[in-house]
Amino acid sequence: MTKHFDFNRLANLLTPSRRGFLKGAAATTATALVGGKAAPARAFAYEPYPRDDDLTTVVTSCAHNCGSRHMLVAHKKGDVIVRLSTDNGSYQGDAYGTDTEEKPQLRACLRGRSYRLRLYSPERLLYPMKRVGARGEAKFKRISWEQALTEISERMVHLRETYGPTALLDQSYAGASYGVLHKSDQIEGLLGRFMGMFGCRTNSWSVPSYQGTTSSSRWTFGTIQDGNEDDAFAHSKLIIMWGWNPAYTFHGGNTFYYMRLAKQRGCKFVLIDPQYTDSASAYDAWWIPIRPNTDAAMLAGMAYHIFATNRHDQAFIDRFVQGMDPGTMPEWAKGQESFREYIEGTSDGIAKTPEWASEICGVPAENIIKLAEMYADTKPAALKASWAPGRAAYGEQYNRMAAAVQAMTGNIGILGGCAEGVGKGWHAESIAYPYDANSNIWYASIKSDRWAHIVLNYPNVSREEAGLWPRSDNLDGVIPNIRGIFWQGSDWLNQLTNINKEIEAIRKLDSYGEGESLLVCMDSTITPTGIWADYLLPIATHFERHDVALPWYKGHYYIHRPKVIEPLGESKTDFQVFTELAYRLGFGPAYNPRASRDYFHDPDAVDEAYLVAWWEKVQSHQGVTWSWEEFKKRGVYKFVLPEPHVAFRDQIEKGVPFETPSGKIEIFSTTLAQVQDWTRTQWGYHIPAIPKWIEPWESLNHEKAKEYPFHMITPHPRWRTHSIFNNIPWLRETFSQETTMNTADAKRLGIVTGDTIELWNERGKVVTPVHVTERCMPGVVVLFEGSWMDLDENGVDRSGNPDFLTLDNPSPAGAFAYNTILVDVRKSELAHRPGWDQLATARSHVFRRDY
Numbered sequence: 001m002t003k004h005f006d007f008n009r010l011a012n013l014l015t016p017s018r019r020g021f022l023k024g025a026a027a028t029t030a031t032a033l034v035g036g037k038a039a040p041a042r043a044f045a046y047e048p049y050p051r052d053d054d055l056t057t058v059v060t061s062c063a064h065n066c067g068s069r070h071m072l073v074a075h076k077k078g079d080v081i082v083r084l085s086t087d088n089g090s091y092q093g094d095a096y097g098t099d100t101e102e103k104p105q106l107r108a109c110l111r112g113r114s115y116r117l118r119l120y121s122p123e124r125l126l127y128p129m130k131r132v133g134a135r136g137e138a139k140f141k142r143i144s145w146e147q148a149l150t151e152i153s154e155r156m157v158h159l160r161e162t163y164g165p166t167a168l169l170d171q172s173y174a175g176a177s178y179g180v181l182h183k184s185d186q187i188e189g190l191l192g193r194f195m196g197m198f199g200c201r202t203n204s205w206s207v208p209s210y211q212g213t214t215s216s217s218r219w220t221f222g223t224i225q226d227g228n229e230d231d232a233f234a235h236s237k238l239i240i241m242w243g244w245n246p247a248y249t250f251h252g253g254n255t256f257y258y259m260r261l262a263k264q265r266g267c268k269f270v271l272i273d274p275q276y277t278d279s280a281s282a283y284d285a286w287w288i289p290i291r292p293n294t295d296a297a298m299l300a301g302m303a304y305h306i307f308a309t310n311r312h313d314q315a316f317i318d319r320f321v322q323g324m325d326p327g328t329m330p331e332w333a334k335g336q337e338s339f340r341e342y343i344e345g346t347s348d349g350i351a352k353t354p355e356w357a358s359e360i361c362g363v364p365a366e367n368i369i370k371l372a373e374m375y376a377d378t379k380p381a382a383l384k385a386s387w388a389p390g391r392a393a394y395g396e397q398y399n400r401m402a403a404a405v406q407a408m409t410g411n412i413g414i415l416g417g418c419a420e421g422v423g424k425g426w427h428a429e430s431i432a433y434p435y436d437a438n439s440n441i442w443y444a445s446i447k448s449d450r451w452a453h454i455v456l457n458y459p460n461v462s463r464e465e466a467g468l469w470p471r472s473d474n475l476d477g478v479i480p481n482i483r484g485i486f487w488q489g490s491d492w493l494n495q496l497t498n499i500n501k502e503i504e505a506i507r508k509l510d511s512y513g514e515g516e517s518l519l520v521c522m523d524s525t526i527t528p529t530g531i532w533a534d535y536l537l538p539i540a541t542h543f544e545r546h547d548v549a550l551p552w553y554k555g556h557y558y559i560h561r562p563k564v565i566e567p568l569g570e571s572k573t574d575f576q577v578f579t580e581l582a583y584r585l586g587f588g589p590a591y592n593p594r595a596s597r598d599y600f601h602d603p604d605a606v607d608e609a610y611l612v613a614w615w616e617k618v619q620s621h622q623g624v625t626w627s628w629e630e631f632k633k634r635g636v637y638k639f640v641l642p643e644p645h646v647a648f649r650d651q652i653e654k655g656v657p658f659e660t661p662s663g664k665i666e667i668f669s670t671t672l673a674q675v676q677d678w679t680r681t682q683w684g685y686h687i688p689a690i691p692k693w694i695e696p697w698e699s700l701n702h703e704k705a706k707e708y709p710f711h712m713i714t715p716h717p718r719w720r721t722h723s724i725f726n727n728i729p730w731l732r733e734t735f736s737q738e739t740t741m742n743t744a745d746a747k748r749l750g751i752v753t754g755d756t757i758e759l760w761n762e763r764g765k766v767v768t769p770v771h772v773t774e775r776c777m778p779g780v781v782v783l784f785e786g787s788w789m790d791l792d793e794n795g796v797d798r799s800g801n802p803d804f805l806t807l808d809n810p811s812p813a814g815a816f817a818y819n820t821i822l823v824d825v826r827k828s829e830l831a832h833r834p835g836w837d838q839l840a841t842a843r844s845h846v847f848r849r850d851y
Contacts, residue, residue: 050077059091059635061549061559062112063542065174065209066721068253069549070108071636072115074564081116081543081565084108091636101231101261103638104254106557110731111721117728118541119568123526125538126569135510136503138531145570145600148535149577153584155518159483160200165443166480168200168518169451173490175724177539177574179547179561180432181610184489184574186448187440188431191488194578196441197587202480203442205469205682205814208449208496210387210422212395212815215683217421219669220403221648222659227423228415229645230254230554234261235416238378240270240371241285242295242402244386247278248718251423252554259283268378270371272298274713275740275782276775288371289777292711293696293820294361295389299401300693301357301365302372303343306408311376313410320652321407322660323668323690330662330670339404339667339690352693360693360701362777376409380416387422388715388819393696395815400691404667412665413652415644425554426645429621432548432614433575434593444480445469445682449496449808449816452505455482464684467810477680483509484518488574489539491723493529494789497806497816499797500764506532522574527723528789540571546607548614556639558618560632563604575607576600667691685812697809698822700779708761708822710745710781714802717784726788736834737800738769740782741825746772751827758796758828759783761821764804766797767832781825785818790833798833 055075062069071087086108089098099105118124128148133139159167172191177184184191186204195201207214217224230252233239239262246255263269269285271277272295276287290298306312317324323333325340337347345351354365354372375381385402389395399421411417446454447467454461461479470476487493493502509517521533524541542549544567549559567573575592580600582591592599595606615628624637631637650656657663661670673689675681698704700711719735720726739757751757753772758765759781768783776782783802790799797804805821 050082058562058564060543060561060564062108063178064721064724065552066111068250068555069552070112070253071106071559072108072112076565079565084113084116092634092638102640104257106253111725114728114730117730118725119543121727123727125524125526125536127538129536131534135507136532140536148537149580149584152520152535153581155515159518163481163483165200166202167483168195169202169482169485170195171204171485171490171492172488175489175491177489179549180430180614181547181607182545182573182575188435190574190578191486193439194582194591197438197591198585201442202482203445204448205445206448208816212390212811212813213387213399213421215813216396216399216403219671220400220666224422225424226647227420227425227554228418228647229425229556230258232415232644232646233382234258236262236267236380236382238268238374238381240375240383241279242272242383242385243389244384245277245279247282249716252551274777274780288363288367291362291700292713292780293392293699295398296401297357297360297693298363298368299405300343300352301354301368303405303408304352305354305369305372306376307340307343312408316410317408320665322662322664322666324408329668333673337690342690342692380414381411382416382418384418384420391816391818393811393817393820394694395811396813397691397694404691407665407667413646413648415646419647423553426556428550429618430550432610443475447810447814450810451482452502453808454479455505455508464679467682467684469682470680486520487529488522491527491529493532494723497803498763498808499789499804501808537577538569538571540567540573544571545573546604548611556641558637560635573603576603683812684810687812696820698820704822708824710779710823710825712781712783712802712821712823713819714783714785717786720786723786723788726786737787738771740771740773740776742776742778743772743774744778756828756832757825758830759823759825761805761823766800766804767828767830768800769832796830798831
C-alpha cells in the first residue's frame with residue numbers, strides 16, 4: 001500500500017498547537033500566581049519535545065556532489081526525522097571521539113546538516129504532476145502514477161517511431177540520486193540503461209564541472225584516476241592552490257584536515273586566483289592575483305624559467321615523459337614541435353618568458369620567477385591544478401600546461417607531490433545494479449550544453465557545432481532530431497550555459513504542437529528546471545530508499561544508507577519508475593532482472609538482493625572481512641590503507657606503463673598528433689598536440705573588454721551544491737547571493753556594499769546586491785553559480801544566476817566556459833529577489849491548486 005506523508009503528524013511532533021500553547025500558558029500563569037510563588041523552570045519551552053532517549057538513531061549519509069558524501073546520523077521519532085548529527089568516531093566500533101590521520105571522522109558539512117529542511121521543504125514533490133498552464137508558467141495538477149506513466153510511455157513510443165532513435169535526450173546527472181544502486185549518471189546511470197534499451201537516446205558526453213580537465217588527463221596520463229588520496233597532502237612541503245578553494249569545495253571530505261596537518265608540519269601555501277579566498281586566509285597563503293583565463297600563459301612562463309635555470313628533472317623526463325623536449329619525441333614524430341621548443345620560442349619565434357606571461361596574466365614577472373623557483377626547488381611539492389580555471393574557453397590547455405609543469409619537476413608519483421587534473425583517487429566498487437552491454441547504448445552523443453543550439457538550428461547544424469561523437473554505423477554524423485528531454489537527478493536547465501538560449505529552445509519544442517515533444521523532470525524537489533517540464537515525477541530521497549554511499553572522487557570508505565523513513569507522499573525511487581516504464585514498453589525483465597512487476601509497489605527485497613551481491617564483490621575485490629549484516633549494523637566501513645594512495649606510484653617505482661599509447665606521460669599527445677580529420681572527432685576543432693597558450697574568446701585582453709570591461713568568474717558557493725540547497729532557509733540566512741567587486745572599481749562607479757547592481761552582456765542581465773572588498777582584483781567580479789532563476793516580465797533574472805550571461809560556444813575539448821564571461825556593471829533600481837524561500841508562500845502554492 002502506498003504510504004502518504006502526514007504533515008499534521010510532523011507538525012504535532014515539532015510544534016505545539018495554538019490552543020495547546022495557550023492552554024499551557026494559562027495553566028503556568030495560574031500556578032505562578034498561587035501563593036505568589038514562581039513556577040519551576042522547564043528545560044524546553046514546548047512540551048512534549050523529543051529528547052535523545054526518545055529517538056531512534058540511524059546512520060546514513062549525504063547524497064550529493066558537494067565534494068564528498070559524509071556521514072549523516074538521523075534521529076527520528078516514529079517515521080519523522082527530527083534532527084541530524086554526524087560522525088563521532090564510534091560507528092565503526094572504535095572509541096567515541098576517535099579521529100586519526102589513518103581513520104578520520106567523516107563529518108558532514110553545513111549543507112548536509114541542514115538536509116531536514118530540504119526533506120520537509122515546501123518545494124518537496126509528493127505526487128506526480130502534469131503541466132496545465134503555459135510552458136514555464138509553473139501551473140501543474142496532481143495526477144496518478146498510472147496516468148503519468150501511461151502518457152509518458154505512449155509519448156515516448158510516438159516520438160521514437162516518428163522522429164527516430166535520437167529524439168529523446170538524456171540529461172541525467174549525479175545531483176539528486178547517487179549511490180551504488182540508485183544512480184543518476186551520464187554513463188553508468190539508470191536512465192541511460194533505460195533509454196538505450198528502449199532504442200531512443202541522445203547522450204550528453206561532456207561533464208560541466210571538469211570536461212576540459214578530463215580530456216587533458218586522458219591525453220596526458222591515459223586515465224582520470226590521476227589523484228592521490230587527500231591524506232597525501234599531509235606530506236607536502238609546498239601546496240599551490242591553483243584556482244582551488246578547499247574551504248568550499250573538497251574531494252574526499254577530509255581535505256581541510258590533511259592540509260591543516262601539512263601546515264602544522266611546516267608546509268607553505270600559495271594561492272593563484274582572481275580572489276583572495278577563505279582557504280588562503282586559513283593557511284596564510286601567498287596570494288597571487290591573476291587575470292581570469294590566463295593561467296596557461298603563467299604556467300608557460302614558469303616552465304620557461306625552470307628550463308632556463310636548469311631546474312627541471314631531466315632524468316625523470318627521459319624515463320617517463322614523451323614530448324617534453326626533442327630528445328623525448330617518438331621516432332614517428334621526429335621533427336615535430338616538442339613542448340620545450342614551444343616554450344623557448346624555437347618554432348614560433350616567441351619565447352614564453354615570465355615577462356611575456358606577465359603582459360598576458362597581469363602577474364609581475366618577478367612573482368612568476370619566484371613561484372617557479374619555489375616549486376622546482378621544493379620536494380615534494382603539490383601543484384593542485386583545480387578544475388575551476390579549466391571551466392573556460394580552451395580550459396583544456398590550462399590543465400595540460402599544469403601537467404607539463406608537474407612532470408618537468410618530477411612531482412608525479414611521489415608522496416606529497418601531485419599529478420592531479422581530474423583528481424579521482426582510490427578505486428571504489430561503484431555499481432550494484434545490472435551493468436552490462438545494455439548499460440550505455442546511445443544513438444547520438446553530443447556536447448552537453450549544445451542541445452539548445454541543435455534544437456534551434458536543426459537540421460542546419462554541423463557535427464563540429466554539435467560536438468558529435470563518432471560512430472561506426474549509419475548514424476555517424478547524423479544530427480539528432482531532439483524532441484524530448486528526461487532530466488533525472490539534474491537541474492541542468494538552471495545550470496548549463498546560456499540559459500536564455502535554452503529557454504528559447506524549450507519554447508521551440510512547445511511550438512511543435514500537442515504530443516510532439518516531451519519534457520520529464522524526475523526529482524524530489526521542485527526545481528527551476530521542473531517549472532518548464534510537462535511531467536514532474538516525485539523521486540524518493542536517499543533517506544527513503546535502501547542504498548550504499550560511495551565517497552565522491554576521493555575518500556576510502558563506504559556508508560550504509562538504510563531506508564530511514566518511508567517515502568513521503570507517493571514518491572518512488574528512480575529504479576522503480578524506470579522498471580515500471582520498462583515493463584510497459586516491453587523490456588522490464590531485461591532491465592531489472594531481479595524484479596517482478598510488483599517492484600513498483602514493493603522494492604525492498606530486490607534492492608537488498610542487489611546490495612548484498614555488490615557487497616560480496618567488495619569482499620572479494622577489496623578484502624573486506626565484515627559480513628553484510630555487520631556493515632548494516634555499524635553503518636560505515638573505513639578502509640585503513642597500508643600507505644597513502646598516490647597516483648602513478650607503481651609507474652614511477654615499479655616501471656608499470658602509463659595507460660597512454662606510448663606508455664609514458666604524454667606531453668606530446670599521440671592521440672591528438674595522429675588525428676586526420678578533426679570534424680570527425682567529438683572535439684570538432686583542431687587541438688595542438690602539445691599544451692599551448694590560446695587566447696580565449698572573451699578576456700580582459702580582448703577588444704570586447706572596451707564594451708564589457710569586467711571579467712566575471714562563477715565559483716562554487718559554500719552554502720549550495722550547485723543549485724541544490726538554494727531553498728534552505730538556514731543556509732540563506734547565513735549566506736546570500738551577491739556580487740563581489742574590487743573597492744577601486746566600486747568607487748569609480750559610485751557603488752557601495754549593499755547596493756543593488758545589474759550585470760549584463762548581449763546574452764542576458766541579472767540583478768544582485770554587491771559586496772565591495774579588496775579581496776577581489778580590479779576588473780573582476782565574482783558571482784557564485786547555482787541560484788534558482790527568477791525572471792521578471794522583461795527576462796531579467798532577479799536571483800543573480802550567472803549562467804544567463806555565459807556563452808554556449810564549444811571549447812574544442814569540451815570545456816564549459818563558465819568562467820569566460822565579459823560583462824558591464826552599474827548601480828540599479830531593478831528588483832532583486834533573493835530566493836524562493838523568502839517569498840510569502842514559496843513557489844509551492846502553484847503545486848497545491850486544482851486547475
